[in-house]
Amino acid sequence: MSETEGRPSDPREPVVRLFRDLRTRPTGLSSREAARRLVVYGPNQLVRKARGNWAKELGRQFTHPLALLLWAAAGLAMAAHTAPLTIAIILVIVLNALLAFAQEQQAEHAVETLARYLPAKAKVVRDGGLQVIDAGGLVPGDVLVVEEGDRVSADARMLDGAAEIDLSTLTGESLTAYRSAAFDDRAGPLLQARDLLFSGTTCTGGQARALVFATGMHTELGRIAALSQRVGRDESPLELQVKRVAWLIAIVAVTAGAAVLPVAALVARLPLADAFKFAVGLLVANVPEGLLPTITLALAVGVRALARGGAVVKRLSAVETLGSTTVICTDKTGTLTLNRMRVTDIWTSAGPIRNTGGKWAGLSSSPPLRAVAGVAARCNNAALEPAETGDPTEIALLRMSVSLGESGHNGERRRQFHFDPSLRMMSTVDTVDGTPWVHAKGAPEEVLKRTTMMMTADGATRPIGERDRAEIAEVVDGYASQGLRLLAVARRPLDAGVPLPARREHAEAELTFLGVVAMLDPPRPEVPDAVARCHTAGIRLIVVTGDHGLTAAMIAKRVGIARDRTQVVTGSELDAMTDDELDALLRKGNELIFSRSSPEAKLRIADALRAEGHVVAMTGDGVNDAPALRSADIGVAMGVSGTDVAREAATMVLTDDNFATIVDAVQAGRRVYDNVRKFICYIFAHATPEVIPFLVFALSGGRVPLPLTVLQLLAIDLGTETLPALALGREPAEPGLMNRPPRRRSEGVIQGAMLARAWGLLGGVSAVLVLGAFFGTLLLGGWHPGAATGPGSALHHTWQQATTMTFLGIVVCQIGTAFAARTQSASLRAIGVTSNRLLLWGIAFEIAFAAVVVLVPPFRAVFGTAPPEPAQFVLLLPFPLVVWGADEVWRWRRRRARTRSRNSRPDG
Known part of the structure; x- marks a missing residue:
């Protein structure tokens, strides 16, 4: 039997022809024939699209641009016969890869949830008698018996009897439908045929026998599952931006290494081992090892905060996507209203x-x-x-x-x-x-x-x-x-x-x-304020509801969505529109109300908005809302009134079905994105004081000793830098967060102004201070250019003290950078010095870690440090204030320039 043999072309054809096409009879199949058909058609199950090989996914984490840079650094370290450094770098690669892999394994389970609608057992007529079998063993041609309380196990044509069927799993309609073998519907949509039963629905009353014509993925439930899987998931804006950042870092590091390594080897005439050491240091200094884990953990913190507020987000990157939302398409009942008629x-x-x-x-x-x-x-x-x-x-x-x-x-x-x-x-x-x-x-x-x-x-x-x-x-x-x-x-x-x-x-x-x-149905009392926040934040609101247009318009007016020019479009008017007409309507930018709308209309509206470049949040609660929820950038399902399928297909689930929670989630998303930019700025700011010492070493031709060892550099990037960066991910919202328009989808997480601030201002000031401390320590110890500082020389201890001052100088400059990075434009006083207690604990940890590296003998031996004199420690104390103060003056001038620009406008 071929795969399509015995399948009906139309399940609504006369019953006699249906029996003939399916090669069966009213007394059902024999067990032998059913077993043969099970081999042909496969189990009566919903099949999930095969996932990628986990080993391949894990391997991809080891070939990320940042990982490739670190592999190159490890290779250079191995060539230079520095085994401890090689092992340290490989450990960094492995830890980063495992953390990123664990994040990407948070898969969605919409199809598995759909499968829960299939019952474990089914009653069939086989071998001339009633049998109870596993539902997965149903095949086309079986005669199915459905009674009150049973879930229907496959799509079937009724042969006799009548039953009330709960179709909510397929249509989202809570009212039961009357189905009878006496009906003979030949036209119209298949789901509306009154003599057909569908997989996943429930019999709430009556009894019937029905002829199975479709099982598994060939059922209507399977069609929805397949559609949900075909609607792919685009990468979030942040995921795209992180990839761009990684490639930018890779290009900068490789370019720097390619340009400077020949200078170190040929112009500066450094020994080959020293040239390799220089190349390793330059690569490591340019790679922010903690960037990916820090972003992951910051997003995870956002997910936990949203869950406490009533929004369960199932994908970490969705937190950032929420922050870039430009349009919210919301239902009325239960979301804007209390759903208490x-x-x-x-x-x-x-x-x-x-x-x-x-x-x-x-x-x-x-x-x-x-x-x-x-x-x-x-x-x-x-x-x-x-x-x-x-x-x-x-x-x-x-x-x-x-x-x-x-x-x-x-x-x-x-x-x-x-x-x-x-x-x-x-x-x-x-x-x-x-x-x-x-x-x-x-x-x-x-x-x-x-x-x-x-x-x-x-x-x-x-x-x-x-x-x-x-x-x-x-x-x-x-x-x-x-x-x-x-x-x-x-x-x-x-x-x-x-x-x-x-x-x-x-x-x-x-x-x-x-x-x-x-x-x-009274509006929720908190919704008007949430709507007002959307308007000040530049977020457009569109109501997509099945209610009467005037009713929806009045509710929208009460909560502040509807304005004087708000247009109401009925379902029939939307169906009559061409795609170009719909695009033109949505392009106007006004608030809209789509009344008497279907779930298919939601999908069409979401696709049209996304085609215009919008980041769309779409609400839904029914099974047939699943494709629209997956198609939207942020699918929002109702946790109280929604179906399991909608909850699994969505990106975010509202545990309180409240529109205000969506707006809170948007605000949280903006805050998380701002915080990502803050700690990227913080991490990038240290590249300048970390890279410049190696350049000084190379360009001096070895006459200036290495100001910072590679292991000391790793101690900074992995030890002292990480916790304050993580704490910046918990930074409270900056004033005016919801008073600015959404950022463009194409806007980069890294911009020129950020790089100028990080590399030029914060990094430049830090580099000057650090090199001043390094050279000051050397000169006070009797060093002059070209003097030997290697092991066994008289100045070796002085050089170790000088590198320790470089190490400590970068650490204390990190403290000033951390306080400066807490805001992008506001003053530190506006948010409070102590409002982020985690940052204070992070700073305390980095001070303690630096003390261990410098003062504890075993660590001193590993990292090559030597405790400076007390007066040298005192010299480091003003460094954080200088770094923070320079940035505070820069931000003050930006605020004043922005105020002058607003006041100079004709409408200002």
Whole structure:
């Protein structure tokens, strides 16, 4: 049997042909045939796309540009026969590679979560009898038995029976759908076919037999899984920037080594061993060994902080992406609002009544009002006891019915036509006091299309006229303009003894209009402030919701999203737009509201925004939101109301479903990115005082001894520098963080001004101070250019003291650099000297570490240090103040120039 043999071209074809195509019969397959088909079709499982080989991924960490530089340094050290230095550099490479590899192994598990929807067991008819088998053993051609409480294990065509099916795993719709073998839907989307069952859904009532036509990745659930995997994940802006930084460092280091090594060997006439030693020192000085681990840990700190604030971020680099967000596409219900529906108003032909503090103000005992309460209770799947369960809208309707004296679900449910997003209606067929009734609720405009009669104030019915329709439309617009969610209710009796309508278009026809129910879902109190922060931060807000346009617009206005020029685009209008028209609409830059939108619309909007260069955060909660969540730069899933699939497909999960949490996450992302730039500036600032001593040594032709040994340099880069750099990753937000526009996606983490500040100002001042301490120590010890300082010479101890002064000078200059790097423009006084206690502890550690290197004999022997005189220690004390003071003056001048520029503008 070929792989496609026995597969139906259309599962909605006549059952007889379906049996023929699948080569099966109503009594099911034999066990032997099922085993053979299992080999052909494979297990009934969702298959995850194969991941890369872990060994290959780990190997890639050893070939990163920074790692390659260190390998080159290790090779030069080995050629120079300096084994301790070689081992030290290799250890640095291994530690960095392992840490980076561990970060990248934080994989996403969306498909594994989808697989949880498949039950462990399934009931099938095999060998002429009912058997319980592993769900993974289902094959096309099996006859599946589905009963109340079962999860459907494969896509199947119903053969007999009827059942209520929870399709929320596929459609996101909480209302159950009625499926029956009596239906025969040949047209329309496959998911809406009323005689088909789909893998991953749940039977909430009834019993049926169905013919399996698709398993595993060929099911609708598998299609969604495949789509989620096909939507790739782009590298975050920071990931791209770090790669650029690494290549920049590599180019600088290689260029410096290639240019200076011949000078050291040929012009300065250094011995080959000394030339190699010089090259190793230059490479090591140019490679910030702690850069990648520091960035990783700073992002991890951001992840932990967000989790405490209600946002669980699943990928470290996503923290930085949040900081560059330019557009937030948010749903309304539950994100901007509390998702706590409450009926506030009811309108019937007897007049309006209002719910004020739990009491109805108005005529609350008229026949139309009692009819509204009855329909709201029966056309309903929620429950109030023993605990409130169900959709918040239906719970609110049930509460309203009880408060008006309706006892609840009285009557026998005979049939249900589930809520159809395209029709925006739901209806049930119930027997009440022996009479079958159709009870319907839905969007007012849709219910009105299907009504021919209207109940009067005295309980009689009469034909509905154009004046009635105009009055109802006016009432609807009035409620919607107040931000209320609206439903119309209607009903009609059926003739006893006549077969119940099998199709909803037959049931939902010639209805009698009863009234309009208006509900309020209050905005979250913290959302207006969060929206205001978005506006000051230059972040655009777009509402994408399934609600009525006027309702969504009013809620958006209440929380501050909607402005005078905010445009409302309905789902039908969006569907009619070409891609160019959608691009033109989004390019205007105004806030927008997309009402009556589908999950597919979310994906289209996200793709269009990203094509325009925006960094997009998109909210979602349903299974079919998964592709849009993965396509967005930041997919945001609801932790309370969202499905497992949405939570796994998203980059960030809100544990409180709160829009304000998204804005807090954006602020945290900006802070993390700023802090990354701060410690990059801090690390780069030390390259100048570390490189210049080697240049002095080389360019002097050996007449000036080496001011800093390579092992002392590693002690700085790996010992004294790391903890303060990590502490800068915990720096609190700088004033005005959310008062500036988002940075461009193309903006580099390293800019010319940063390099000038790091290498020129901070590094230059540090280099002058350090070399001053080095030469001062040598000269006071009786050294003159060209004098011997090697082992056994009279000046060897003096030279060791001088290199120790260079080492300590760089360490104390790091302290001044750390305080200077804490802000990019504000003064240190604006943020407080002691506001980052971790930095103070980091500085204490580097002082203690430097003391150990200089004062403890075993470490002195390894690093070649010698304790300077007390007066020389005192000379180092003002170094941090000089470095910080120079940078403080530079930042003050920048602030003053910026203020003058603003004041000189015509609109300033």
